[in-house]
Amino acid sequence: MLFRQMLTTSGNVDWDNPLDDSFHSKWSAWVSSTRHLQDLSIPRMCCKFSVIEALRKEVHIFTDASKDAIAAVAFLKVWKDGNNSDVGFLMGKAKVAPAHAHTIPRLELCGAVLGTEIAEIIKEHMDLEKNDFWFYSDARRFYVYVANRVSRIRSFSDPEQWRHIATDQNPADLGTRAFDAQSLPQSTWLRGPAFLREDNLSTTLVGEHQNFAFILDDDKEARPMVEVNKTSVEGDSCDLVVSRLERFSQWTKLVRSIAIFRHILVTKNLCEHSTKRWHYCPKSLDLNSLKAAEMFILKEIQKSEFRVEIESLNKGKPIPKNSSIIDLAPFLDSNGLLRVVGRIGIAQKFVSFDVHPIIIPKKSHVATLLIRHFHDSVFHQGRRITEGKIRSSGFWIIGAKRLIASEIHGCITCRRLRGVTFTLYMFLSTFA
CATH class of the missing domain: 3.30.420 (Nucleotidyltransferase; domain 5)
Known part of the structure; x- marks a missing residue:
């Protein structure tokens, strides 16, 4: 430290130049003090x-x-x-x-x-x-x-x-x-x-x-604090459920999976077949469980697509005039599902099918799964038979005709069954 002070405060000095009087006494004192290090x-x-x-x-x-x-x-x-x-x-x-x-x-x-x-x-x-x-x-x-x-x-x-x-x-x-x-x-x-x-x-x-205060408010050496606020909007729970439904390719597998999952959540601490943990239980696939799972799926997709209509009907108000399902005169049943009123409601006891079918939005993945399911159940018949099976099963898919035609057009089994067979022709070669 003393050597640096000599070089910085004395200006341009050479190695052989004598020390200034201000540093000579300090240097002499330091040299004399080093003799005490012999006893250290x-x-x-x-x-x-x-x-x-x-x-x-x-x-x-x-x-x-x-x-x-x-x-x-x-x-x-x-x-x-x-x-x-x-x-x-x-x-x-x-x-x-x-x-x-x-x-x-x-x-x-x-x-x-x-x-x-x-x-x-x-x-x-x-x-x-x-x-x-x-x-x-x-x-x-x-x-x-x-x-x-x-x-x-x-x-x-x-x-x-x-x-x-x-x-x-x-x-x-x-x-x-x-x-x-x-x-x-x-x-x-x-x-x-x-x-x-x-x-x-x-x-x-x-x-x-x-x-101890590590950073003082008036300290110029301290970097000022900058606060950044972030607002995140989380998706609705029904939107999350609907997005998960798109992972399934078959209607029956979707219903069975939801039934098992709902059974686990409800009875994981009560079921006699397992010890309070994730498990498979045969009771999860009975008729009531499958029906409850089906109702749950349909309610979620309706909440995702027809939220405004459902809220209006719950409050006893008419649905908005710009609604895509206003011509169907929908109503809510005892399970909270949107259904079509229809013109033969009074004939319910005289027919074998449901005259108030459940409304299915055309943009949902569930609509595609239902079309595939009933198209397979009628052994890959045409559009009219597939549509009639869907209606008789109690479902009203918005824009069903176009969706069914598109699905049948892309069905590999239908392409094989309706494909044009090739005819082999025999050509006689003439030799000179």
Whole structure:
């Protein structure tokens, strides 16, 4: 630090130029202080207890920074048993701070990186875990000005491993300023802070980070907080069910799957065939369960397509005039399904089919499944027979004629049955 001050404040100086009077006394004092280093000795053994046989080991690393230097020092704390512990110096490191464009908070971040580098060295040589390390700094917060520095710190330590410490208790503070070499043997740089020798550090540590304001509102070094609000609109539950129905290619498989699923949800804690978990039960495919599953599917597709009409009928109001099913004069039955009124409603007891068929929207995947199902049931007959089977089964598909014709046109079985056979012709070859 003294050498850099000589070069930066004296202007253009040469190596052989004599020192200014302002630096000559400082240089002489520093040279004379180095003779005290002859009496300095660091014990080879970190602690008086064996590290290998220790009950518990912790490494406490202190970091600090000033406008002149950054420093980090590490101490090892070893527990022989629950009551006996010892603290010893491991290693310390100090660097001259960059000369320009660095504030104290940014230098504190550099000191934290230096402490992380020391921790990586100690971990590699002492075979310790990352959870055995604790970090201390007297910085009020770390300003993220370089992302790789923060990622370097987070790659080795978690925020819970960092604690705030007052400057007068931080031994790394000695590495950031001028210090008399004569006082080094008894300094906290080599002996560590007094609180580190306590058994319960959480209660003896002064200035813990829980009640500390890491970012001040009027701090120019702190990046301003920017809040971004996001509004998400989730789809309706019936739309989600209808989208899942498109995964099925057969009407019978769809009804059976819904019946099993509904049975599991209702009786998973009551069924005598299983132990309160997902299971298959033969009762899920009885006639009542299949009929309930069919009604559930039809109600969901009607809610998805005719929501406004259903709400109007529930409130006792007429359906909107621009509705696509207004000509069918729909009404809601006891199950909440939309049905066609029809002109022969009074003849219900004289006919064998349902005179109030359930309305099926033409754009739904269920309409396609029903057409395929009844087309197979009439053994791939034509459009009229397929349409009559659908109507007699109690379904009114909007635009059924065009949908049935399109489905029959793409039916592979129908193409094979109605395909034109080829006629082989025999040609007589004439030979000259």
